[in-house]
Amino acid sequence: MTSTTVDTLRFATAGSVDDGKSTLVGRLLHDSKSVLTDQLEAVEHASRNRGQDTPDLALLTDGLRAEREQGITIDVAYRYFATARRRFILADTPGHVQYTRNMVTGASTAELAIILVDARNGVVEQTRRHAAIAALLRVPHVVLAVNKMDLVGYEEKEFERIVEDFAGHAAELDLPGFTPIPVSALAGDNVVDRSTRMDWYEGPALLRHLESVPVGGDRSGEPARFPVQYVIRHAEIRHYAGQLVSGTLRVGDRVTVHPSGGTSAITGIDVLGEDAREAYAPQSLTLRLADQRDVSRGDMITTGADVPALTRDVRAAVCHLADRPLRVGDRVLVRHTTRTVKAIVKDLAGAAELAANDLGRITLRTAEPLALDDYADSRRTGAFILVDPADGATLTAGMVDLGEPRSPA
Template sequence: MDILRFATAGSVDDGKSTLIGRLLFDSKAIFEDQLEAVERTSRDRGTEYTDLSLLTDGLRAEREQGITIDVAYRYFATPKRKFIIADTPGHIQYTRNMVTGASTADLAIILIDARKGVLEQSRRHAFLTTLLRVPHLVLAVNKMDLVDYSEARFDEIREEFTAFASKLNASDLTFIPISALHGDNVVSRSENMPWYEGSSLLHHLEHVHIASDRNLVDVRFPVQYVIRPHSATSQELHDYRGYAGQVAGGVLKPGDEVLHLPSGLTTTIAAIDTFDGPVEEAFPPMSVTLRLSDDIDISRGDMICRPNNQPQAAQEIDAMISWMADGVKLQPRSKLIIKHTTRTARALVRDLHYRLDVNTLHRDESATSLGLNEIGRVSLRTTQPLFVDDYARNRLTGGFILIDEATNGTVGAGMIVDAH
């Protein structure tokens, strides 16, 4: 069974946490004691129904305010697929949390309140999911019960959002009318909306095709760790040298010719080992250990690729940056640490080209800094070459984070647009 990672997004009170609670409840993915605790809390609050949003809103502050602050991760499975859910916040001041949750997602569900329609925050989250290159986008029009399950209202919202999405790079867009509170079109088709001919949300999640979303053409293997069991008792294990990491692109097989960066030396793959034993091929997102035919000086941060298909070795990088630091701003001449795949280097902010208004998509070229939750295009220079691809080509080798040298805290997330 494969794994689908999906994130939920939308404005405050659009029902994201209730939707996830409904998915978990109707797919029998919660324990009896969890359900009893939720029912008890619901009674204590005086609500006439079981508030399923409490299954994900775990922080006390969230329960008191009825909002989601942190990114809450939940796991469940059906006979067809395993799922990892990232329930992300709706408030504008928690945009950085939404970026974190969506950065590894295969699919994003953007909820819209059928009464309110497409709001500013709906547009913001739609833009962010396309900026982060989330391959599949589902617009779930929630609270259809509060508009009498009106087909006309659903069509109106769909047309408005489609017009906005035409400005974005949204490759796969699906619209589903739902009521998370009552379960309409969440796990099973709703009898209240006979005019809707599509599938339920869970059916769509189970069958959306994600295998072709990953880059299986460009072989990229960032080395994370060199395995040398010096304390091994047998001679065979004592001579073992393997290079562990996660396959970031392409397909690797024993006998394939590969090239090591930065040395430029070529060799072949002798074997591919996993925790469960040797395998005949490795592909994203598998974590494996490569054994090579020749002894090459390889260390953490190096890259293994194909001789005729190499990433760019770049020290000059143009990227879209989502700034996540509170109290400190990104400005030209700022010095930071950049972490790209398994390689870490120092970086200097050479220029801030523009700040992007994610609501209007307007570029403010007069901007001199980026503050908390702001996004802009920046030029960086690194102290050593990074082996990169454009983010549009490979999210793993095209993405990076920025770290404050003084506090060691993550202050920004970047998506490479150009490198030279």
């Protein structure tokens, strides 16, 4: 990386009601000098109207007037800010259990999740739920931010008790290693600057950790996956356009087209209007193949022996997003990468139905085979959504669990 290159971290925050999550995000924005003067003035004015002597930094993220008046956050608020080291895209998700689906939305593309805990209350049911979602979505990095340390006298033993409790639950979930940080969002301890009131803590402040955690892992060494988005015909030659979601493609590579199973070879690659000998994930590109294969939108082009599972029987962990329940026998559309196929819900792991915000497991039978990877291996080609065929509404978010290897359909 050159000195002029700044990468981007997408991260999400989650916590129970009144854990101080909005204050933490507000403190992060304020102390990193990412707040415009007019925004700060508006917060100061709103705080005075509430009878508060100091600015309520939570208002920097609680952007809707109705939410402010109720004192709750009910939607995912996206914030963009930057430091000299890195750009950030923050998804601030609501804490109420009835808005679990909002956390799934916010964390689905996150590379890091901050799970907030009130030092007085420790790990509660919603903490465990947020940890389960982080594990389900395979978020690469997790921070346990133990907030309101000022209200427990900045005691190390209180911090260690919560970390130990959370660690036990994380182990049950097979959650990747997490980073615990003691903070006081209200006082600013360990948010942007290291606290002088917790000299027993030897780790980084939250912002420094966000600036240094590895992001954007190199996907070029992974198996090649190229979902076709458009077929462009020019001078009797077909060009296949899309984004290479993982791996590397080179001119001369032998490829397989799924689900047909047809094979060919790459004769040309175009990246940003220029001929290229090779392309790497996550570049957008067009391909030309040696044979005029019947390749359509939704097909997936791969190379090598490490190919996706081709199946019509889909098993997955899911979070139901829609207000109307999902039931066995429902007919749905499955949208996976650029492909959409009809399907029927065969099983809900014993549940009668899934209501909004429910987490569960599902088995689908699709009308046509899908080329799937396990979600644990690829968050791009292992994820799908279920759509209502009647009105196009999004119903459910799914994470593929292939289990035992399947034979092609």
